[in-house]
Amino acid sequence: MTHEVPAVVLLSGGLDSATLVAMAADQGFAPFCLTVRYGQRHGIEVQSARAVARQLGAPKHEIVDLNLRQFGGSALTDDIAVPKDTPRHEMGTEIPVTYVPARNTILLSLALAWAETLGANDIFIGVNALDFSGYPDCRPEFIAAFQALGRVATKAGVEGNDNLVIHAPLIEMTKAQIIQRGKQLGVDYSLTCSCYDPDDRGLACGHCDACVLRREGFERAGLPDPTIYQEVVNG
């Protein structure tokens, strides 16, 4: 496969965005991966992102530092406890405390900057509206609004050459469907990290919403979960 058309792909190091990189490449794009270290509690994500970008042959991987802890307001960037063992039927019924204010707006704006300097018209973001319907910036209307903004925000917009597309191919997929698709495309999920609250060794807690959804996804996909959970190692 030749990758001649550059696209910026937002890569967190989690299961969804790893699948996204593989999907972008499968569509014929050269996936220029962008990871933002925004003050998450868990630096392990960035190591996962590096490993995923390497495994999937990204032509370039930029890691941008941006301290969103200055604004706070989230369990991922502030001194707020990450919820554990949320009953499955309660997930997505309200906005979780793991929501980071304006995070996807910020991530997409950084992707837009890099896309403009690369001359890329395509940006991929791994948002999902099914499992986490609670996040405002994972909804289709948010993606549509950002695409409309991006088309007037850059030089191409002024020149009437506004072909920007924000791709969110995971938005309507279940976790099991995402995993099955990634497996077909050769994603090595043992490199990825989904946990909101890993320990110092980078091992997943197994109890936060992200762990619960990931585990359930592998079960429903009928595939072995390669994740190493703390409790397995400890006990």
Next chain:
Amino acid sequence: MTHEVPAVVLLSGGLDSATLVAMAADQGFAPFCLTVRYGQRHGIEVQSARAVARQLGAPKHEIVDLNLRQFGGSALTDDIAVPKDTPRHEMGTEIPVTYVPARNTILLSLALAWAETLGANDIFIGVNALDFSGYPDCRPEFIAAFQALGRVATKAGVEGNDNLVIHAPLIEMTKAQIIQRGKQLGVDYSLTCSCYDPDDRGLACGHCDACVLRREGFERAGLPDPTIYQEVVNG
């Protein structure tokens, strides 16, 4: 005057954004000032921003570091020469090399994050469509598109409580009008720095587009220019 309603005001340390802070306060907002150190060549801007925030009584001033040099593509963040002595009639006819890709999208997205944690519905940005008609992200359609995005991007958007307003009160003002308004409101312009290419002492070059427009603005406003230019000190 009581300032009870918080607003996030993007403050670069230049003439326009200093005026903006004073205008926001004059409208009854408590101006929470946000400065982004995005890898500009000139760190002096941030010192100016600090002085302006202090002079105008900002309740809080956050300075966020974000290295846009990683993406490049601008004379302000890359190894591209800042143009000097551009003929006045040529300014604004095309997009200048001092345009920073997606800069205002990024600045507004950071302001949106802070606004959400503050519970603020109002964001002020000092864009100007007259003097720099060449910048894509200084146009009214860009501001309108960002406001539309912001109204679906946050918790308030999900809750149908989408009262976000992006204020760009300088957008149709001339530099002379901006200076006159700021003077009325007590802005000390000697604290501000507009130059794209100041020297190590922080002194303005006097020849970049920003210096030319500033100088002309004071002349047309009939007010003394407090800027200390390199040539005056050197010669």
